[in-house]
Amino acid sequence: MQALILAGGKGTRLRPLTVYTPKPIVPVCNRPFLLCQIDTLRRAGITNITLSLSYQPLKIEQQLGDGSDFGVRLSYTVEPQPMGTAGAYKFAEDLIREPTVVFNGDIVTDLDLEAVLREHDRRKAAATIVLAPVENPSAYGLVETDGDGRVLRFLEKPKADEIKVNTINAGTYVLDPRVLDYIPAGENYSFEYGLFPDLLLREEAFYAHVPTDTYWIDIGTPARYLQVHRDLLAGRVRGIETGRRLGDFDSATAAEIDDLSMIANGCVIKPGAQIVNSVLGEGCHVEEKAYVENSVLWPHTRVGTGASISGAIIGRGCHVGRSAQVGAGSVLGDKTSLTDYTQTGGAL
Numbered sequence: 001m002q003a004l005i006l007a008g009g010k011g012t013r014l015r016p017l018t019v020y021t022p023k024p025i026v027p028v029c030n031r032p033f034l035l036c037q038i039d040t041l042r043r044a045g046i047t048n049i050t051l052s053l054s055y056q057p058l059k060i061e062q063q064l065g066d067g068s069d070f071g072v073r074l075s076y077t078v079e080p081q082p083m084g085t086a087g088a089y090k091f092a093e094d095l096i097r098e099p100t101v102v103f104n105g106d107i108v109t110d111l112d113l114e115a116v117l118r119e120h121d122r123r124k125a126a127a128t129i130v131l132a133p134v135e136n137p138s139a140y141g142l143v144e145t146d147g148d149g150r151v152l153r154f155l156e157k158p159k160a161d162e163i164k165v166n167t168i169n170a171g172t173y174v175l176d177p178r179v180l181d182y183i184p185a186g187e188n189y190s191f192e193y194g195l196f197p198d199l200l201l202r203e204e205a206f207y208a209h210v211p212t213d214t215y216w217i218d219i220g221t222p223a224r225y226l227q228v229h230r231d232l233l234a235g236r237v238r239g240i241e242t243g244r245r246l247g248d249f250d251s252a253t254a255a256e257i258d259d260l261s262m263i264a265n266g267c268v269i270k271p272g273a274q275i276v277n278s279v280l281g282e283g284c285h286v287e288e289k290a291y292v293e294n295s296v297l298w299p300h301t302r303v304g305t306g307a308s309i310s311g312a313i314i315g316r317g318c319h320v321g322r323s324a325q326v327g328a329g330s331v332l333g334d335k336t337s338l339t340d341y342t343q344t345g346g347a348l
Contacts, residue, residue: 001048001117002098003041006088007034007105008054008079013220016333017315022056024105025063026225027298029232029242030264030281032063033219036108038070039240041101044113047072050095052088052105054079083188086195089175090183097177102191104171108228110215110238111172119209120174123149126204128174129196131167132216143167145208154196167208170216179204222313222331229279229296233260247282255286264299273303281316294328304340312345 011023025032041049049072053060057078067074077092089102120128129151131143142155182198183189199206215237219225231237247265254271257263261275264282272289281299286292291308298315304322311328319337320326327345
């Protein structure tokens with residue numbers, strides 16, 4: 001068994017965070033995001049992993065290397081132009097020799113992948129799609145199955161009277177190599193609108209797996225990117241490593257850091273500063289009486305005396321001036337500088 005992670009997107013919904021940092025390596029609890037998916041694969045014993053890239057691929061390769069530091073073996077393919085989800089899978093065909101787990105490159109999940117693989121094998125399936133139940137099915141494209149788990153149809157933005165299920169595509173698939181023959185070479189082709197409807201027409205063994213009590217989130221927007229940090233800090237995600245909560249940093253005795261927060265190496269936290277349920281990247285500097293709550297600060301950001309940051313994401317190398325107030329919903333791109341007493345905020 002091997003894996004392919006589709007990590008070629010530009011991360012446009014996460015801008016400005018992804019202008020200089022491709023989404024696969026945006027920091028999640030001070031680790032490149034893709035390591036969350038690699039953790040899930042490694043737990044299931046899958047260590048042969050291919051990354052399908054397109055946007056700023058060299059930055060991703062430089063950070064992750066050959067994967068040996070993370071207990072896996074990484075290979076890379078770079079799409080010459082956007083190929084679509086199934087097209088990217090087809091483009092990596094030369095590296096695919098066996099059944100393959102395919103991950104969309106923007107999800108965090110503690111899915112029991114071993115259970116999915118056992119079910120896939122037991123059913124002798126050509127393809128298995130993992131589904132996630134949602135509270136408001138009208139907002140999504142739905143996947144309908146029969147009592148045995150066989151996929152019956154896909155409903156894109158269904159009308160109210162069409163809604164009979166609440167399960168959506170969770171962006172995780174197990175595919176037998178034979179389905180590669182159904183994908184046209186060199187074309188932009190998708191799983192959702194191309195390969196999967198074709199499998200239904202061909203009456204292939206196409207099944208769904210609906211896990212129970214499983215965490216699943218798409219980090220594609222700032223609101224969800226912030227939410228996954230809160231969930232990881234609170235211990236709501238199983239099996240995803242977060243590294244050391246507290247690195248080697250300089251903190252004044254009078255500073256307050258709660259038990260949930262994560263502080264990376266090289267940070268400086270001055271007297272009277274408070275850090276609550278937040279993640280500070282390497283080399284952040286928080287001045288006297290500054291307040292950081294429910295926020296994520298990327299490396300080498302400086303927070304001025306008496307400044308307040310709440311429910312915000314602050315990019316790499318930013319400066320938040322003295323007594324500035326950065327409110328909920330704020331997202332600052334790399335190297336943003338806010339002058340003293342600035343007030344900013346908005347709804348994520």
